Amino acid sequence: MSIVRRIFVEKKPPFNIEAQTLFYDLKNNLNIKGLKNVRVINRYDVSGLSEDVFLKSIKTVFSEPNLDDIYIEDIVFDKNDKVFAVEYLPGQYDQRADSAEQCIQILTNGLKPTVSTAKVIVLSGDITEEEFIKIKNYCINTVDSREASLLKPENLDIEIEYPEEVEILEGFIEFDDVKLKNTYDKLGLAMSLEDFKFCHSYFKDVEKRNPTITEIRVIDTYWSDHCRHTTFLTKINDVKISDGKYNKPILKAYEEYKKSRDFVYGENKKSLCLMDIATIGMKELKKKGLLDDLDESGENNACSIIVDADVNGKKEKWLIMFKNETHNHPTEIEPYGGAATCLGGAIRDPLSGRAYVYQAMRVTGSGDPRTPIEETLKGKLPQRKITVEAAHGYSSYGNQIGLSTGQVTEIYDEGYVAKRMEIGAVIGAVPQKHVYRDKPSCGDVVILLGGKTGRDGCGGATGSSKEHTRESIFTCGAEVQKGNPITERKIQRLFRNPQVIKMIKKCNDFGAGGVSVAIGELSDGLKIDLDAIPKKYEGLDGTELAISESQERMAVLVDPKDADRFIELARTENLEATKVATVTSNRRIKMIWKGKTIVDISRDFLNTNGVTQVTDVLVNRIDDESYFDNIYKRLPGKNIKELWLQNLEDLNVCSQKGLAERFDSTIGSSTVLMPFGGAYQMTPEEGMVAKIPVLEGDTSTSTMMTFGYNPKLSRWSPFHGAVYAIIEAVSKIVAMGGDYKKIRLTLQEYFEKLGKDSRKWGKPFSSLLGALYAQKALNIPAIGGKDSMSGTFMDMNVPPTLVAFAVAVADANKVISSEFKKSGDKIILIKAKRDEYDLPDFDSLKKNFEKINELINKNLVYASSSIKYGGLAECITKMAFGNKIGFKFQEKINAEELFTSDYGSIVIEVDGDFDVSKYLKGIEYKILGETVVDPVIYIDDFEISLNEAMEHWERPLKNIFPSVIKDSRKNLLEIKYDKKILYKPSAKFAKPRVLIPVFPGTNCEYDSKKAFEKAGASVETYVFKNLTADDIKESIDELTIAIKNSQIIMLPGGFSAGDEPDGSGKFIATVFRNPKIKDAVMDFLKNRDGLMLGICNGFQALIKLGLLPYGEIRDINENDPTLTFNTIGRHVSCYVRTKIMSVLSPWFNNVKCGDIHLVAVSHGEGRFIANDDVLNTLKQNGQIATQYVDINGNPTMEMPYNPNGSYWAIEGITSPDGRILGKMGHSERIGKNVAKNIYGNKDQKIFEAGVEYFK
Missing domain, CATH: 3.40.50.880 (Class I glutamine amidotransferase (GATase) domain)
Known part of the structure; x- marks a missing residue:
């Protein structure tokens, strides 16, 4: 038995930042008033090392003498201190332990030790037992962690229980309805009881045998809402739209939708369902010949368009791929891992399409993170903890994998207390000539590429498809993985090699369905060898191997002659690649474990996606009091200045710079617009823009991505909310210099659990109709999307959510930013009109968009910004912040104009000599005033200094996401040294x-x-x-x-x-x-x-x-x-x-x-x-x-x-x-x-x- 050695490592003051931060958090947010001091000590248990290597590792791997205090084997605490330790649950990925093992492996020349880590927290002060328990509950999330013993273990061997044979559900095909229901409840399945009965009929009448538990779990995974969009494919029978002023356009949009169905399908109509409404716009525009850039294939990895890219002055065909992904349920219960794997999952989709992902956007929904912790609902984590740890998880994954995050926005609404919204949207690109696609042939080989399989990935798909309950936080640990971005980075590198991706016939990422879906979707006929799958540890049974997801694996289909070469090239990138399956000629998915067939299911049965669900839809009457009539009244204040400053303190207007700066926004050397612009880097940009990732030379071809969504507007009318989500996203593209006609959309839907309630179904139904209405009016399609239909906690629901993402290709030379550039310039509002139903006047809007694009292309616009939730006042203030250039209104302006969410309207900065009558002829505009040297906004009789405005803007979230911290050390003198050493090498090289x-x-x-x-x-x-x-x-x-x-x-x-x-x-x-x-x-x-x-x-x-x-x-x-x-x-x-x-x-x-x-x-x-x-x-x-x-x-x-x-x-x-x-x-x-x-x-x-x- 190997000796276990124990090391404690503690940061010396003043470098103990983690301990200082935890002290502040516990003292101020958990209200532990008697707390005097906190120590955080990293504990390492190590086995499998010689004494010599152990001693070397102490000061090179585990600690740094100039930063850390080190304690070997034991550490003494004050008898009055309260001490506990935290460690990950067995099976969860521990990056610290893994990295320590890898570092030591270099010292041992290849022999890998075993390292176990824990964090010891020492509390000093007057702390009651009740407060001690409160602190432990706050610091330990039982979904992924547990309290660790303070005693040193005798060994670090993982206790392995070798699994028995996979269970067969004996007597299943003979069960009556009562036994079926009992079994269904016992198994905790995500599928409906009707689906389970359908399985019963299949095995009884077709297979004529009892199923294995693996088969039931595989079917449950396949048919989950996460993998098969069950809710969106539910057949809609009867549609009723209530009367009301604002319901009239919904009825009209529904009639137009039915006409679209006639045009697209003719006599061969598909069932009416949410999915059809979501996709019909694309199908209609394609049939009309207005979608010639769409890249279509047998793979369903991400939205993909074909573009002509400028590479070193020459045109090349490139594929631009983009995808949005949510991890709402995992992030709600384990914020760090859930958010990290949200990004990892989003990256994998374009990556499986062979695209190199080079930019990401993060859009999230949260309750108020300032809510006192004692007000946290039972069964929930505190909103502050969720939002801060989720930001850490997503940013950590993106920063490590090397992905530029171009925009980070958190939307605050109390509805997201029901369940958090965590969206990652990514964009990737690849030269079209490098992408090879082909249909599978009998004998083709499936290679598993990347990470190993563990128990921590079981239940990802089915868990995400269930509504959140009070027990979720205690029972869902296995459903949330810790990702390994370092491994996914290796796959990104491998897929940049044209030799590699030209071998790939088809590729699928290991999403929530694990082997069963990732490999199962590659071909109709498959034989999968579960014993060949690389495992993190022994003891996994056949079911776990079949359904466990992994954040950094790919299933790759290649010709048998290419398999060995593919594996060899993977090894050059430090990646494991293993043959795990072969394509067969019959339409069945077959899995072998321990020499026995544990899954043998008909492809045709799997493809039914279960029993087709049926529902009715009722769209409720929209309140006659319009959102637009009231939104500006939300602010307290006696005069324009007070209203202005209060507006800046609104959670959905205030600064999020301290949040956004956690995310690397410059890696790739392709970021065209930094998230915050100007000399002071204080003006938030409209969206993200990056040049496509050419490996050699340069390009001016860039991609833009923006988003749009307002929960308050959507709660009033999901239909209007969706229309304006698209308008907001499109307006932002236009403001940056993009052509609205070239935009392609992808949508993210997130709604409550609908059940059988027709009124609940009316929300996504009207929302999708609104999105379709906007698509048809603008002639731009949604070519992709993602739905999440589990936003319910007890009697709480998320707001009706349809987030629109807009993507466009643009010339980087023509991209403009939002910050005012100089004083003396005219500031003009290009106003969007609304009709009697508070919907956009699309004819007018399109003219506005075309005019702005024309002016930007002529280099006549210096800065531009669209109006968002906080209205014109928000827009002007943020444009002024970046360079601290002031602004003076030329005439009085009322509160309604200043603070209404006037989506579609755009503010532009032009030269003081700009000929308004010449260039803006035929569109509605208003000259607001001019920029001034003084860092002041002059409005009516009030002066609002930009420093004062900035203070109010930064105040709301400064304790959640601080952007600055004061340093007590004084400023310094310059340290100039202008002597040169004229050093020349002994040998010269023309090309070093x-x-x-x-x-x-x-x-x-x-x-x-x-x-x-x-x-x-x-x-x-x-x-x-x-x-x-x-x-x-x-x-x-x-x-x-x-x-x-x-x-x-x-x-x-x-x-x-x-x-x-x-x-x-x-x-x-x-x-x-x-x-x-x-x-x-x-x-x-x-x-x-x-x-x-x-x-x-x-x-x-x-x-x-x-x-x-x-x-x-x-x-x-x-x-x-x-x-x-x-x-x-x-x-x-x-x-x-x-x-x-x-x-x-x-x-x-x-x-x-x-x-x-x-x-x-x-x-x-x-x-x-x-x-x-x-x-x-x-x-x-x-x-x-x-x-x-x-x-x-x-x-x-x-x-x-x-x-x-x-x-x-x-x-x-x-x-x-x-x-x-x-x-x-x-x-x-x-x-x-x-x-x-x-x-x-x-x-x-x-x-x-x-x-x-x-x-």
Whole structure:
């Protein structure tokens, strides 16, 4: 039996950010008034290590001497302290433990130890037993975690209960209705009782045998609402639309829908159902020949359109794929994992279509997160906890996988207390010539690619299809997975290889249905070998293997001759790939486990999707008091100024910058508009825009994505809510410079559990009719969508929700942003008219859209923004914030005009000399006033300073999602060092070779490679493989050779092994400490005059190796500098100003001391810390290369200018001779049309300087 060793690791003050944050949370939000102090201690139990390796790992893997206090085996607490520990449930993915094992595996040359982790929380103060229980309940979410024992275990072996044979439901085909009902209740199925009876008839009359439990579970998964849209496919018999003023257009839209059915289907009409209303618009426009860009195939992965892309000045056919996905139920009960896998699942859909996903949008719905925790409903998590942890989960997954999140918006409505809304929308692209599709043939092979299967993925599809009950939080643990973004990143890399994707006939992602659906959908006839499926651990039975989902797996169908080559190429990307199934000629899905057939079902039976449900629909009368007549009255206030400031404090108007900055928005070097624009980065943009992801060269072809939805409007009338959701999304595209006629839509429906209540059915029915009405009026179709019909908790329901996502392709050169650009400009409102039923005048609206697009294409519009929920007042204020340019209204304006949600109306900024009568002839407009130098809004007799307005705007969510944190250290003097070392290498190279190693978690290699290639280098990216001991040995040898053949080594950004265990760059540092690699690096530096560059995660690794600041790999001690967690305690993504303070380094040969650049940062651990002796030495040696500076160019400790609280505002440092440079800012994330709404010089020319050094 292997010895278990225990280590406790605690951050030293003042670096114990997690403990400080928890203390504040418990004290202020949980109201534990007697709490005096909180300690958070990471506990590691380790087995399978020699004494020597264990001692090495303590200060390299588990801790950092300059940050942590370490306790071996035991730790003593004060007798009055209250102590508990938290650990993940068995089977849940623990990234910290996994990363620790991977790091140690490098030290052992391949032998993988076992690591178990827990978090020990120590509470000091006057805390009652009742409060102690309250704290534990708050800190432990029993869906994924449990209280851990404080005693050390004797061993870390997982207790495996080897499963018996799969159960056969004996006597099933003889059951009467009573026994069927009892069995149905006992099994807790998602399918209806009618479906279960249908299964009974099938096995009795067709198969003439009793089913296995696996077959029942597989059928239940297949027919779940999540996988088969059961609710949307329910047949609608009778439709009644109540009388009423605002119901008249619904009746008219219904009649128009029936005409569309006649046109599309003729005599061969399909059943009337919600799905038909959702898709008929696309079918009609296609039949009319207005949808020639639609990419259709036998795969159903994502919306896909064909575009002509400009790549290096030439036209290429590309596929643009986009998809929206919800994870409402999982996020409600386990916010971190649910939100993380929402994004993971959304990415997998276009990825399975072979597209590289390059941008994401997050739209969520929440109750008020400021609600006191004691008001939390029984069976619910606190709204604050859900919203904060969900943001952490989604951002963590996206940041690790390397996906730019272009817009993050949370919609607040008390209806979402019933169940949270968590939407991820993504967009991907791939050259059309790289995509090969073909029908399956008998003998074709199915390869399982990516992650292993575990018990934690069981019940994802069926769980998401059930309504939420008070027991869900205690019983649904197995339904929520922790995702592994590092593995999904590897699949993304693999699928960028044309050799790989040209082998794929068909591909399906491992969504909520697991093997049964992912593989089962690839062909009508299949034989699946469940024993071949790679497992996380032993003990899984056949049923679990059949239905367990995985967030980072793909089922890939290939020709048998290509299977081995595909598996070989997967291995080069450090991915596991296994043959698990073959295509058969009969129409049956067959699964073998332990040599026995446990599933053998007819494809035709599965394809019935169960019993067709039937319902009636009743659309209730809409209240005669219109939403638009009342919305501006929602604000308290005696005068325009008070109303204005109150409007800015509305939860659906106020600042969400502290939320959005958690998400990396710049990776990929393709973000055209940053989420917040202007010199102060304070104007929220209309949507997200990014250039398509070309691997070589450049492009001006970009994609836009926006969304629209208003819960209050939708609650008044689901029909109007859907119409204006589309109008809002389309208006935002137009405001950014897009052509509305080229827009393609995808819809997200989210409604209460409908049951058999015809009035409830009337809500999605009228909502979808509204969406169809808008599609037909604008001649733009919804070519995809996703429905979630389980938004019910007890007697509470989510608001009628139809979120419209709009996508358009645009020229990046023509994209404009929302912030006012200069003073003296005219500000004009292009107004959208409403008819007597408060619906848009579409003829007028389309003219407006065309005119705005024309003016933008003529470069006559400087800024543009659509009017949203908070009305014109919201619009003007936010446009003013970005550059702190004021505005003066030219005439009085009433509250109704200022605060009504005037969807479709757009505000534009044009030159002061703009000829209004010439350019705006034929459309309705109003000159509102002009921009002014003073940072003030002048309206009527009132003055509203932008600083005051900003204070009100930031106030509501500043304690939930803070955007700044004060630093007590004073600001600094500049540290200039303008001496150059005229260092020249002994050998010259016309095209120096750059080595970029790709480790698990690396995600900036593409941007870095492109930057060096553009500068004239020859670049090799080397993927470090560590799936097996042989992989590690091979990778160390190959990496050593690559170092010897290179002139430059770059360590790019990312999240090395997920920035775990509890610290960044540890995996990379462990690899580089290997004796072979260490010797090669030191020879590279000392004898071959090589250059090294580390950005972000690479900088962290250089610091942990001692290469910075010492220029050599050495052991780290407690007095050495390091990089640690940002003072704000979260990830920060934005642009910062950095100033060149030293030109000692050859990396800065092309800049001068004092030059200021705008550089993207995106990190959670960028705070440079060092003691005074080290700081003064760095200063004297000229090793402080760059500092963070404020808008006036002065080094500062203040956020947001210093984003992480770095001592002396240090952003980058060099080795003593300058040849090694480390910096947090992503200097590689540059390019034409990148971050157009951030002004200044972004190019530090370090890549050119590095290449020129060798010439």
